[in-house]
Amino acid sequence: MRSTLKKWYKFQQKQQSQKFDSHWYMRFGWLNEPLKNQDQLKTLFEIHSPRKFTFADCFYAQEGDRHFIFFEEVDDVHPVGFLSVVEVFKDGRYSEPQTILKLDSHLSYPCVFKIAKNWYMIPETSAKKTIELWKCTEFPLQWEKHFNLLENIEAVDTTPFYYEGMWYLFTSTRRNCKKFGDRLDLFYTEDILNPKWKEHPQNPVCKGHQQFRMAGKPFIYKGKLVRPSQDSLKRYGGHIELKEIIEISPTSYKEERLETILPSWNEKDDGCHTINAESNFVVLDAIRLSPKK
Numbered sequence: 001m002r003s004t005l006k007k008w009y010k011f012q013q014k015q016q017s018q019k020f021d022s023h024w025y026m027r028f029g030w031l032n033e034p035l036k037n038q039d040q041l042k043t044l045f046e047i048h049s050p051r052k053f054t055f056a057d058c059f060y061a062q063e064g065d066r067h068f069i070f071f072e073e074v075d076d077v078h079p080v081g082f083l084s085v086v087e088v089f090k091d092g093r094y095s096e097p098q099t100i101l102k103l104d105s106h107l108s109y110p111c112v113f114k115i116a117k118n119w120y121m122i123p124e125t126s127a128k129k130t131i132e133l134w135k136c137t138e139f140p141l142q143w144e145k146h147f148n149l150l151e152n153i154e155a156v157d158t159t160p161f162y163y164e165g166m167w168y169l170f171t172s173t174r175r176n177c178k179k180f181g182d183r184l185d186l187f188y189t190e191d192i193l194n195p196k197w198k199e200h201p202q203n204p205v206c207k208g209h210q211q212f213r214m215a216g217k218p219f220i221y222k223g224k225l226v227r228p229s230q231d232s233l234k235r236y237g238g239h240i241e242l243k244e245i246i247e248i249s250p251t252s253y254k255e256e257r258l259e260t261i262l263p264s265w266n267e268k269d270d271g272c273h274t275i276n277a278e279s280n281f282v283v284l285d286a287i288r289l290s291p292k293k
Contacts, residue, residue, distance in 0.1 A: 001006055003050070005128050005230075006223035008172065013234075013235050014140070016167050016244070016270075016289075017064055018292075019163075019291065019292060020082055020289040020290060020291055020292060021052070021289070021290050021291075022270065022287050022288065022290070023049060023052040023053060023288055023290075024054045024055055024056035024237075024285055024287055024288075025046060025048040025049070025055050025056075025096045025285065025286060025288050026046070026047040026055050026056070026058045026071060026283060026284070026286075027041070027044040027046055027047075027049060027265075027283065027284050027285070028044055028058075028060075028068065028069060028281070028282065028283040028284075029043065029044040029045050029049065029092075029124050029281075029282060030090055030280055030281055031280045031282060032186070032280070033280060034133060034220065034277070034279060034280050035219075035221060035277040035282050036221065036222050036279075037222075038259075038264070040282070041261070041263075041265050041282070042065075042080050042265040044066045044265070044269075044282070045088075045092035045138035047069075047086065047088075047091075048107060048288070049073070049096055049122055049191065050073070050104075050178075051076075052192070053074050053075045054072065054073060054074035054075075054081070055071055055072075055073060055097075055285070056071060056072050056074075056108070056237075056272050056273070056274065056285040057071055057072040057108050057109045057124075057144065057285065058071040058229060058274055058283045058284065058285050059071070059109065059110055059111055059112050059201055059216070059283070060063050060200050060215075060276050060278055060281055061112050061114070061119065061140065061282050062141070062151070062223070062244070062278075062281075063139055065266060066087060067087065067088050067089070067281070068085055068086065068087050068088065068140050069085065069086050069087050069088055069094075069283055069293075070081070070100070070110040070112050070121070070140070071084060071085070071110065071285075072084075072107065072108040072110065074098060078102060078211075079268070080103075080104075080105060080107070080127075081098060081106045081107050082101060082102035082103070083099070083100050083101040083102070083108075083110045083123060084097040084098060084099050084100060084105050084146070085097070085098055085100050085140045085141070086262070087140075087165075090160070091226050098141060098252075099141075099207060100132070100140065100141055100143055101123065101143055104127075105125065105128055105219075106124075106125075106127050107123050107124065107125065108123065108124040109122075109124040109156070109158075109256070109274075110123050110125060111123070111157075111158065111159055111160070111217070113126065113160060113217075113232070115192075116159055117138075117290065118135060118136065119135070119136035119139055119145070120133055120134065120136070120157070120183070121134045121135075121136070121143060122134070122158050122160060123134075123159055124155050124156050124157055124158065126155055128158050129152055129153060129157050130148045130149075130150065130151050130153070130154055131147075131148065131149045131150040131151075131153060131171065132145060132147075132149065133145075133147055133148075133149050133192075134146055134197075135145040144191070149169070149192075149195060150169075150197060152185070153175065153260065154173060154174050154175075155172060155173045155185075156171070156172050156213065157169040157172055157213050157214040157215075158170070158171040158191060158214070159171070159181075159202065159214045159216070159217055159218075161217065161218050161261065162192075163264070164246060164249075165228065166188050166189070166190060166250065167185065167188065167189050167190070167191070167192040167195070167248075168186055168187070168188050168213050168248065169189075169197070169256075170185075170186060171184075171185050171186075171188040171214070171252065172182065172185070173204075174212040175204075177207075179209075179210050180213055181210040181211060181212055181213035181230060181232060182204040182207065182208060182209060182210060182247060183207045183208075183212060184204055184207075184212040184213075184214075184229075185199075185200070185203045185204050185205065186199075186200035186202070186205050186222075187199055187200065188200060188250050198250070198251060200250070201251060202253050203251065205253040205255075206255065208224065208229075208230070208262070209233075210232040210233060211230070211231045211232070211233065211241070212229055212279045213229060213230040213232070214227070214229060214230070214289060215228035215240045215241075215273055215275060215286075216228040216272050216274050216275045216276040217276055217278075218245065219276070219277045219278065221242055221258070221259075221277070222258075222262050223241070224244045224258060225244065225245045225249045226242040226243060226244050226245065226258055227242075227243045227244075227245055227255060228240050228241070228242055228243075228261075228274075228275050229241050229243055230241075232257065232273075232274045235269070235271055235287075236271075236273075237271040237272065237273035237285075237287060238271045238273075239260055239261060239262050239263070239271065239272060239273075239276075240260070240261040240272055240273060240275055240284075241257055241259070241260050241261070242257070242258045242260075242261065243255040243256065243257055243258045244256050244257075244258040245261070250255070261275065263286050263287070265273040265286075268288055268290070269286045269287060269288055269289070270287045270288075270289050271286065271287040272284055272285060272286045272287070
């Protein structure tokens, strides 16, 4: 059924591309209370690339009383994606983007997280067949490679998650499948800074058709622990599904779809594929359509 629908949506997207241009942009804001319904996503501020290139894969970091969004940027100068950061303010203002990491190979999904007083990042480096851990030496602009978490693996959108004394690594590999997102894999270790990774015995813990790729860090939604995932049935970055994590341990994993996030906040938007919610802050990306000139 999904493969039949995929063909139909592919035809629709081809027709749409003849009439509209599109670009990825970011939406952010502080909520009156932690995210618990999609109506809260309608009044967020927007950050667009001045020339309508890509601002996507957005992650939030708070350092003291300052707030930052790390994201993937694509333009017409650098041939592949690179990573940037903006500082954001509660009145909707934001700083000029500053590049934090630019390589010859593609970079995206700058998943930032803090351990003790240090900031770390796991960017998407599938072109190098590595999952890399980077450490911040001067926040938020200076980063250095710490070490490879995993090698000889083609994986995207890797997301660490600490739960009940164990570090879990969610990632989408292309092992024995056609597309990233067809499967979700889990690895686990007690210490992510000195890891001895073990592969989860249920791998792939999820398997389907372009519907399990990570779309941000797990967070609490309506009192439930959820894992945001991408569903690319309609198009790449079509919408986000919130999967409730029913059970996670070194021996078992179970999730159920709780809710679907569609870009209903603006009729000009045609997709979304990353969301991060921490405390009462939320940031997500979306595709904005504009008529061809």
